[in-house]
Amino acid sequence: MNYRHAYHAGNFADCFKHALLVELLDSIARKPKPFFVLDTHAGAGRYDLDDEAARRTAEANSGIFRLLERPSPILERYLGLVRNIGLYPGSPVLTRAVMRHGDRLVCCELQGDDAATLRGVFRHDPRVEVHERSGWEALNALLPPREKRGLLFVDPPFEATEEFSTLVDGFRCAHARFGHAVSAGWYPIKHMAPVRRFHAELASSGIRDVVTVELHLREPTNAGRLNGCGLIVINPPYQFEDQALSIATAILEGLGDDEAGKAAFVARLVDE
Template identity: 40%
Template sequence: MRAMETLPEKRYSAGMNYRHAFHAGNFADVLKHCVLALCLEHLKSKPKPFRVIDTHAGIGGYDLASSEAARSPEWKDGIGRLLNADLPEAAAGALAPYLDVVRALNPDGMRHYPGSPEISARLSRADDRIHLCELHEADAKTLDDRYRRDARVKVERRDGYKALKSLLPPKEKRGLVLIDPPFEDRDELAHMAEAVNGAFGQWPTGTYIFWRSLKNLWAADRFDNGLAEWLIAEKGIEPEKILRADLWVRDLASEGKLAGAGVVVINPPFTLEEKLLGLMPWLADTLAQGDGYGWRVDGGLTDEDVEEGLEE
C-alpha cells in the first residue's frame, strides 16, 4: 500500500546543523520517536531478548527549560500539541507507546523530553540490551552519567558509523539499529549509505531506522531510492521490507528552520505501515505550521515510484 500527499518541486540546499538540544520534541522528533517506539513494542511481542544500537545517541534526554530549548521552544509545536489533542482512535493506538514514555517523564507538566536512548531504555525489558554511541565528548559523558547504573546500557564515546562493523550481528540476533545523525556534515547521507552498505551484509535480519531531514528533498529521494534499489537488486530483499514515512509541516521550499523530516525503515514490523497510514493524515493536520504541509508513507521504493510521486 502507498499513500502520499503532493510534494513540492525539487529544491537544493547546503548542509544543515541539527544540534538536538535546540529542537527536542519538535515535529521531527514526534515522527521519529513514534516509529522507534512502535518498533520496540513489536520486538517485545516475542519473549527472546533483543538489542538496540543507537549510532548518534545524543545525551539521552532533554530539559525543556534549558537555555537551548528555551531559545527555540520547538517542542510546543510538536509534542506540546499532541499532549493537549483529542486523539482519534487510529492516532491514539499508534502514538500510545511513545506518549506513555513522555507522560511518565512528566507527571507534573511538560519539562523533560526523552531522546531515543531514554525511549529505548523505558521500553526495553530486563534481558534486552542497549548500545549507545556518541562521539561528542561532553554529550558522551552526560549520556554515560545518565545510564551508569543501568546494567542493560553500554555507552561508548565513538563514531557510530565506524562502530557498526564491530557491533553486528548482536549476539541476541534480534533488534534494531537507529541511525540519527545531527546533519552537521553536508555529506551525511553519503555516510549513512556507506554505513548500511557494510552493516546490512553482516546483519540482514535486523531492523534499521534511518532519520533524515527533508531540507534537501532531492538528496533525500536520491538516498531513499538508491538504498531501495541496492537492497532489492543486490541483496534480494523484498520491496515490502522497505518503508518510508515523511512529514512536512509547511512548504519544503520555505526559508527558515526545518520544515520536513522522516525515516526510512528496513525490515519494519509488519504492522508499522498500517499504523502509520492511520496516523499520518491526522498528525500532519495537527502539527501543520503553514501552507503546503503534507506527508507520505510508502514502501518498495524504485526510481519510477519516486519520479511518479514528485510529478503528482
C-alpha cells in the same frame, strides 16, 4: 561538530521519529526472545525543555507541547512514556523504557559532554552501554550482536551535505553484518532533490524490504528550512506500514498548520 540536540529536543522531527521508534520497539518486544538495539547517534538521553538551550529556540512549542495539549489516541503510547519519564526523553531513554530484563542497548555519542550525561543516565542499568565513539564505525565494529533479533536506530545530525550517502553506506555495512535486523534511519526534508537521490541510492544498494515514512509540514521547496522529515525502515515489522501511516497522520494533524503541500505518507522503496 556544532550540532547539540538540546536546542532541538521535542521539536516536530523528534515527535515523529520517537513515536515511530516506540512503535518499532513495541513490535519487536511482542516476541519473548531478547533483542539488541544499537542507537548510533544517541544524544544526551533526556532534555529539560525549560532550560536555556530549549527556551532559546522554543522548538518544543510547535512539537511535543502541542501534541500533549490535544493528545491523539494513536499517539497515546508515546505521549504516555513522555509524561511518565518527566524530562523529555531522547531515543535511548525511550528504548530503555520498552526493554525487558534480557534485552540490551548500546549507544554511541561522539560529543563528549552528551556522552557523559548519557552515561550518567544509565549508570545503574547493566543492560545499557554508552560509547563515546562514532556510530558509523559502530555499525561495522559492534555488529553482529550475540542476540538474534535487533533494531538499529540511526539518527545523524545531517550537518554535512554528504550525510545522505553516509547513511546509505551505513545501512549497507549493517546489512552485511546483521541483515535481518530492523534498521531505521532518520533524514531531513528541505527540498526533494537530495531526498530523491537518497531513495534512488538506497533502491540500488541491493538491500531489500525497504519502506519510508514521510511527514511534510509544507511544500518542500525551500532548501534553507526544515520542511519535513522521513524515516527509512528496512525489514519493517508486520503491519508497521499501517501503524506508521496512522502515527504520521496524527502528528501532521496535531502539528501541521494550514500550509500548502502538507502531507503524511508511507511508501515502499524496495520490495521484500
